[in-house]
Amino acid sequence: MSDVEGEAEERQLGIIPSHEALQLDNVFSKIKKNIARRSNDQNEDDNESITSNVGFTNDNLLSREDFNPCNNDRVASNVATMPEYSEPVIGDLLVALKNDARGLVAGEQFRVKENNCVKEYKETFCLGKTNSSATSDLVSDVRDEDKLSVTSLQNENLVNAPSEPECIAPSRLHSSHHVKQNKRLVVGSGNSNGSKLLIETNGVLDKDTNIETDVVRLHRLYRVFITSGFFSLPEEDIVVNNYIRGNVLHKSVISVMNQSGSIQQASRIQAFMWPIVVRGQNIVAVGERGSGKTLGYTLPLVSLLLDMWPCIAREASVRVGGVAVIVCKGWRAVQCVGDTFAQLLKDHGLRVVATWGGLGEKHLSEVQKEVCRGADILVTTLPFLLRIVGASEGSSNEKIHFDLLSHCFHLVLDDADVIMDNDAHGVKLLLTEWASQRANSKNTHFSQQLIITASSWTKFMERLVQFLEPLMEPSVIISSPFEAAKASHVKSVVHCTNNILSSGRQSLGDVVDLVKEVPDKKVIIFVENCREVKQMRQLFASVAILPQTIHGRKLMWEVQEEVTSWNSTDKEKVMVVSASTVAILLEQDVRDADVLVHVHIPKVKSEFNQRFSFLMDNYVKDFKSEISNHLVSYVFVDNNDAVLPYYMEEVWMSLETSMPSEFNIHFAEKLQEEMPLCHFLKAFGSCPSVNQCEWRHKMQQQDLWNKLPDYGIVTVEIVKVLNGSRYLVRLNEYRETNTSHPIDLSQNHLTLFMDIQNYCSDPANLLPASDIKVGLMFLTLHESVWTRVRVLHIYKKSNTMQVTLFLLDEGDEITTNPSELYQTPEKLSRLPQLVVEVYLCKVRPLDHDTEWTHHANLYIEKLFSDAAENARFSGSIALSLSNTLWLSPLVEIVKVEGRNIRKESVRSQLIRLGYGCENQQHIELLKAQYNTVEKDSDAGQSSSWLSFWKQD
Ligand SMILES: Nc1ncnc2c1ncn2[C@@H]1O[C@H](COP(=O)(O)OP(=O)(O)OP(=O)(O)O)[C@@H](O)[C@H]1O
Incomplete structure (x- = not known):
């Protein structure tokens, strides 16, 4: 040879x-x-x-040595x-x-x-x-x-x-069986241009391959996606890519995915996250709620762990904390993420421990033992984690005396925006602790991976990223155009037209003046319709500017020509777009504008947010230095008394817009009048996610109709425990003060029950309901008993209509056919419901959680059900609405040898036993809201709840 x-x-x-x-x-x-x-x-x-580096903390305890990959x-x-x-x-x-x-x-x-x-x-x-x-x-x-x-x-x-x-x-991309395929995905290194994703054909990097059909320009650091998801993933947000899933994820993960059948392809954010996470790189991923962030890290992280496991098992086998530690915003998220990991790892013998606080004193030692027994993957909340590693004040009794984080090679902060909002200092403590424990551990040779996800770009997020940037060089992916605009510090300016009489025309004229003032910029102007596009064109022509125009009457090839002309230069171009054609322009991928001018403001928030996609090429590319940008978004308001869509308030606050004080700008109310008042608002004084929450956040007059008493003492009979601090009750007794004469209310239920049965026993009285709407009251037969119900929800199920009903005097919820509903006579419908909603005051779940744990709920259920027969629960009214009472305190009173003994208040038990913590501002916040409601003397105060039910 x-x-x-x-x-x-x-x-x-x-x-x-x-x-x-x-x-x-x-x-x-x-x-x-x-x-x-x-x-x-x-x-x-x-x-x-x-x-x-003073961005994130004042006294940085972290050193680059500790983090630098x-x-x-x-x-x-x-x-x-x-x-x-x-x-x-x-x-x-x-x-x-x-x-x-x-x-x-x-x-x-x-x-x-x-x-x-x-x-x-x-x-x-x-x-x-x-x-x-x-x-x-x-x-x-x-x-x-x-x-x-x-x-x-x-x-x-x-x-x-x-x-x-x-x-x-890290990457399975190169394993031999993939090489056999003609095409495979290749992820470039996380350099300053961000992660590159290219298609490799037969082993040769094919930089010119048009991969848009597979993945839409994934080589961009900030891919701004043009659809926004909310809880469920929109179809158009799924990336049609046959390679990512198979090439990036472990076969065992794919087989679990196949079994569940729901995830066949990556979502857009996942198309970025999977390859980056699977390679062990640090990442900050910001995407709309429900865009797939959680599965964006769980699936590749499990793939990575499975790849690495033989080595980890050999090198770092004795451990207490997790090799991967996932920090979630609340216990419910911990449970979901823990379940996902457990499901993905069910055939591999890796131990997943999902645990959180607020389980009560009794369960604390159990939880500690569980953690001590060792975890491969530990899923928990930040406050709980800080307590068990002894990093938070006063946590000595919960600390587990092991270096929990010393074997943590992968740290995930899921929903970091919420976690940071709750406790930014805690995040700093965690990172510090992680760095120091890892530095002192025997396994410093394993690298550290930090994965951060968030739904919004907040100030804290920015500081965190700036802090991490030089230490860990994370890839930053932002999939929401608006969040990317926030991250890029797009300047937001409100321009008000002074001339009220000729407002419409005047504002268009002002736009032309403005454009003249921003030379060398690419400006997109959004107007309402075709007519305004033409008007603008004429106005620009008068100052020798020829804008590109896009409106509904243009044919596709004409639009494409306009876009080609726009793309032919890097500077000084003006494009006028009618509102209805924005989507067409987005499809044409116009993305290098410097200035947006909103003469027309859409009613829907997502339509407004989409417009920020047109700036994406100019978004910030690194967070190392102070972010300053030339990008501007002008909103033109052409009326002194302008009423803008409700979401603009939030937009302007997020973009730190300064409003001209001489103008009276109002924001339309979110259309929520029909909605009930938010439970979080009632329970804690404020809603943790006002912008996403569908419930109403402002008290209004109807909340005061037939109002319960403002003050006094009530004795209650618990009908249902909804959660740790929210119950449905019937009032048995009311008195104004401790010494006043009590009003007996205990017979009301029986009396009403008899009245309804009597009325309904006559078939002539049973008139079928005709106009069924949410919120209306009807009569129905439930378990052989006639009862008053209110319609909560109407929906279709296998071609038949169904109604969900609330039993007004029993506190239950049932679903039935609308034909089962009958009209309520006036004498019954005017009576307020007997079941009253009660909240405990000034207490909330532990660890910034918004939900009480099952343990807390069970404790309360048991507390009420185990009460002695002669016991009664008595509460002092702190605040009331039509049908809701806030009690402070609510106590159990037992009779012992003829004397009344008051037990510890329910609130105080919740706090003492480690289920909840104080929430001092609760009632003040609610009272402030309450005081803003205009009192209507006719409907509101004159007929109080008591006036209907007080028995003479
Ligand atoms: N690639 C996919 N294909 C189909 N469905 C998916 C995909 N990725 C996620 N989903 C589904 O979309 C929903 C939201 O996913 P996920 O919880 O990962 O989003 P998220 O961005 O983390 O949400 P949140 O911001 O509320 O935490 C889930 O029901 C999930 O099963």
Whole structure:
């Protein structure tokens, strides 16, 4: 066999000839020098950044050493953890070289022939480091000097080892079975341009491939998606990509996904998140609620863990905390995320522990034991985690005396915007603790991955990202145009037209003046209709500007021509768009505007938010430096008494818009009059997510109709426990003060019951309901008893209408057919419902949670059901509405030897036993709201609840 043939055969086996291996070694030694140089530079940078970085905290306890994934020592020891591939630096650099040369690395074995001896190299399994921007920079440094070597590497010197690696790492993209496919997805390194996602065809990076049908320009750092999801994922938000799922995720994960059948393709945000997470890189992903963020990290993280597990099991087997620690905003989220992990890992014996606070004193030790027994994946809430690691004040009794975070290689902050809003200091404590525990652990050679998700870009999020940027270089993905605009500090300006009489025309004229003042900018103007587009065109023509115009009467090819003309230059262009054609323009992918002018403001928030997609090419590309931007959004208000859509208030607040004080701008009320008052508002004094919440957040006159008494003492009979601090009750007794004469209300239910049965016993009285609407009262027969009901919900089920009803005097909910409803006579319908809603005052669930835990609910249920027969529950009224009472305190009173003994108040028990905590502002906030309601003397005060039910 000739040398050439022999070499070819060796190449096929993945063996690199010795002369090329020599070249490689030259390259490596230069790279080593570069690393050393870089490391020194970095240390200098570090000192600077540590002292200068005051964005996130005032006293940064974190050091770059603790976090920096490019830390040289760690890179070396990463590789050292694989004993059979003990060429730390070279192995890593090989990967780096290959990364640069072919755009993809990870999980591969290589063979290099050196002096007739074949050496094997393998990509480090430890994620994040080798693919970091630092390594890429490093390689590009070298590339200039060693063009030849790298070029030759690029071609064929690095060949996949024939067998699948023992411990496939971060990316499954290169495993041999994928190579067989014609096309595969390749994720570039997280450099300053963000993650690149390209299509590779037959092993050659195909940069020119038009991949828009597969993934819509995923190489953008800020892909601004043009649809917004709310809870359920909109169909158009699913990325039609046949490769991401199969190529990025572990086969076991895919098989679980196949079994559940619901997730066949990635959502847009997942198309970014999956490849980044699976490679162990740090990421901050901000997307609309329900855009798929949670599955955006759970699926790839499990894939990654399964890939790495043989190694983790060998190197870091004794652990108490999780290898992955997931921090969620509340216990309900912990439960969901914990379930997802458990389901995905059910066949692998990895231990998932999902735990949270507010379970009560009794269960605390159980929970602690559970955590002590060790977890591979720990899912929990921030306050609970801080307590068990002893990082929060007064947590000594809950601290578990182990280094819970020392084996945590993957830390996830899910819904970080909410977590930061609740406790930004706590997040700092957690990161500090993580850094210090990891620094002191035996496993510092494993790299750290930080995954952050959020639904909104808040000030805290910005500070967090700025803080993390130099330390961990996270990829930042923002999938909502409006959140991207917030992150990019788009300036928001309100422009008011002074001339009220000729307002419409005047504002168009003002737009022209404004455009003249912003030369060299690409401006898009949104007007209402075709007529206004034409008017604007004329006005611009009069100042020698020829704008592009898009309106409903233009044919598609005309629109495309306008867009081509717009795209032909980088500066000074004006486009006037009618409201109805915005969607068409979005499809044409116009994305490089500098200024948006909203002469027309859409009624729907999502339509307004979409417009920020037109700025996306100019959005901020890195968060290292102070963000300043030339992007502006002008809103034209052409009436002194303008009423703008309700969402504009939130938009302007988020974009920190300063309003001209001389103008009277009003925001229309969110159309919620028909909705009941928000339960969160009633329970805690404020709603945690006003913007997303469908319920009403302002008290109104109808909340005061037939009102319950404002003050006094009531004795209640518990009908139903809705949660720890909210119950349905019937009032048995009322008195104004402790010493006043009691009013007996205990017979009302029986009397009403008899009246209704008597009335309905006469068939002539039973008139079928005709006009059934939500909120109306009817009579129905339930379990052989006639009862008063109110319609809560009307819906269709298998072609028949169904109604959900609330039993006004029994407190139950039932579903029935509308034909079962009968008209209520006036004498029955005028009586207010007997069942009253009661809230405890000034208490809320532990750990900033918005929901009481099941344990808290069960405790309260038991408290009421176990009460002695002669016991009664008495509460003092702090506030009331038509049908709601706030009691402070609510206490159980028992009679012992003829004397009344008051037990500890229910609120105080909830707090003492660790279910809840104080909420001092609760009633003040509600009273402030209550005082703003205009009192209507006719309907409101004159006929109080008591006036109907007081028995003489
Ligand atoms: N790729 C997908 N294909 C189909 N359905 C999906 C996909 N990804 C997520 N979903 C579904 O969409 C819903 C929302 O997903 P997920 O909880 O991951 O979103 P989220 O952005 O984390 O939501 P939130 O902001 O409320 O926490 C879930 O019901 C989930 O099962």
